[in-house]
Amino acid sequence: MSSTYDQVLYPSKAFQDTHPDRLASIATLHGLRPPTGSCRVLDVGCGDGSNVIPLAVALPGAHFVGIDLAARPVEMGQATIARLGLTNVDLHALDILDFPAHLGPFDYIVAHGFCSWVPPIVLDAFFALCQRHLTANGVVYASYNTYPEGHLRDATRRILRHPGEGTVAKGKEHLAAVRQRATHALWQSILDSEIQRLDARDENVTYHDELGDAYHCFYFADFIERAAPFGLQFLAESRLRPLLCPAHSREELAQPDEISFQQALDLHTFQGFRRTLLCRADLPIERGNFARHLPKLNLASPLRFVSRSANGAEIFRNDRAPGQVELNHPELLAILHRLEAVWPQAQPLANLLPTTPDPTVLDQILALAAASLVFLRSFDLPVAHTPAHRPIASPLARLQASAGPRLTTLLHTQVQFDEPSAREFLQLLDGTRATDSLGAGEAILTSLYRMGLMIA
Ligand SMILES: C[S@@+](CC[C@H](N)C(=O)[O-])C[C@H]1O[C@@H](n2cnc3c(N)ncnc32)[C@H](O)[C@@H]1O
Structure with missing residues (x-):
């Protein structure tokens, strides 16, 4: 049966907030032990696979499944998978109501832009699927429109x-x-x-x-209440920022429990969209003690040193966005310098921090991560930081470059290559050409590495 998503194609993309690496890192900060490495991931309402295919390229050790009711976008995604020769991702044209048991289980179940745009019976089928197929320490990502906005x-x-x-x-x-x-x-x-x-x-x-027949906004507390009968509980939001906003601390808002606190946050901040993580109701979630679990994670930093002032403070530039940041803690400065040399790769925080780290440094790392100035990681991404003799760009980015300006990096971000010559150059980086035969300046190659487009 043809759906409206077959008739009018939905322009989808990669969503960083859905990355299993993000989900695992947030879960780890909450004292959980989420699976990493060779995990299994389901993308519900995957459309043409714009989110799940780049994940499969970037995490070759994991297995990905995407399902969508609309056959046409799924066929487009299957064609991309065939052209890339990927064997760790399958897309199925499938109604979630008919989800076959043999496709599970999954360590991560992701539904971006799904829960607000399906009838209630389908939303319940989604929660039931999570109940049946989520592994014991698995994490669910569900985004949805919220009130009051x-x-x-x-x-x-x-x-x-x-x-x-x-x-x-x-x-x-x-x-x-x-x-x-x-x-x-x-x-x-x-x-x-x-x-x-x-x-x-x-x-x-x-x-x-906006015009589709199924459309639902939720009060956060109602959404969580709806998931509860399926053995799911609220873990956290996929972004750190709201968790660390000091003006809206739990004490400030004087709420008795996490759900009331989160609901109060939405009312104060006029929230219109949530990216909520859920996990099994029997898992013990440790809230508000992130510094304790932070050293279990890896850290990556795109910050670039700019200058040092007489008092020892240093200014760093974020070349992925405008603005600068001034920092002065010697332990933190040492970490940022080590990470600058290896971006976009990460290093284990346990190796970067002293045996007994200053709690201020841990708080500052969390604040930088909440502002997306540094990145917490749980998975090893096969992303290179130094030019190889025969450079290889992400095969997906090379394929995308043959079709248009928007490319997906191995970091699950989008970059825009408007210049046709830049897209042609990227397509040459398939590992068959030596750097010195490519005729590009070192600066151009370095920028491709820094964008996370090059494979290690
Ligand atoms: C708003 S789109 C979101 C697509 C993509 N996840 C994104 O965020 O860009 C919702 C998707 O859910 C799919 N969908 C709706 N009902 C479904 C069902 N019962 N089973 C599987 N997929 C369904 C639609 O076909 C559509 O591709």
């Missing part, structure tokens, strides 16, 4: 789906007409920001995300 989305959706509109263009015309006649200043500014949000995004996304 969801109330604005509900209103926009109602206007876009005005009877007789039917298409994105018509819906947006109706939204603009409502804005034009809006009389209330607060409502005017809400409509302005909603129009801006929709104008900035691909219309195929709006077609499914």
Whole structure:
């Protein structure tokens, strides 16, 4: 049976928050022992495999399965897998309601953009699948739209789906007409920001995300309550930042338990989207003691030393985003210098830290990680940091470079190669050519290594 996702293709991509490495690192910080290395991963609602295929390329020792109701995107993903010759990933055109038991079990079950866009019976089938197929120490990732910001989305959706509109263009015309006649200043500014949000995004996304028949926002606490009968509990969010925001500490918000605290956070911060991790209800989760578990992880740092001032403080630049950071703890500075030399590779924190680390350093590493200035890792990524004699770029990035400007790195990030000559150059890096025959400057090759495009 053809679905709307067969008729109008959903432009998907790699989502860093879903990476098993991220899920494992967050779980480890909470005192759990998540599987690493040769794990099994399921991507539910995988579309054309834009998320799961790069993971399979970057983690050859793990096995990946993707399922999606829509056959056309799955066929596109299968064609990509065949062209890359990958043997550790399978995509199936499959309704989750018919999920066959032999495909499991899984250490990581990922559902990005799924839970808010399926009917309640399918959401329950997702939780039931997790209950049946998640391994004992496994982690589930589920993203979904949340209230209170969801109330604005509900209103926009109602206007876009005005009877007789039917298409994105018509819906947006109706939204603009409502804005034009809006009389209330607060409502005017809400409509302005909603129009801006929709104008900035691909219309195929709006077609499914806003106009689709299945659409649900959740209060966080309700989502967790819905998962509970399936033996699942809230572990954490996939991003560290909200966990470490001092203005909204648990003490500050005076909430009796983690769920009420998280729900209060959403109300204070006008949350509209969550990337929630769940695990089995019988696992003992240790909250708020990240520094204790941090040394079990690896650390990678893209920060580049810029200058040192007379008082010993050093300035580092983040060349993946604007801005600089000034740091002065000698233990931390020593770690960052060691990591700068090997980025994008990571090193075990146990090897980087002194035997009895200063707790301030651990807190500062966590704060840098929460700001995405450094990266906590649990898996070994096969990503190179120094130019090889015969360089090899990610086969997926090379394939993508033959088709367009957006490439996925081995770090599960996206980079944009607008220049056709840069894309042609990348395609030459298949391990058959010696560096000196490539005719590119050292700076260009180094930048490809720093982006995480080159295989170790
Ligand atoms: C909003 S898209 C998200 C796609 C992708 N995960 C992403 O975030 O870019 C939702 C996906 O869920 C799939 N889906 C919906 N109902 C499903 C079901 N019952 N079983 C399997 N997949 C389903 C759709 O076909 C679609 O590809």
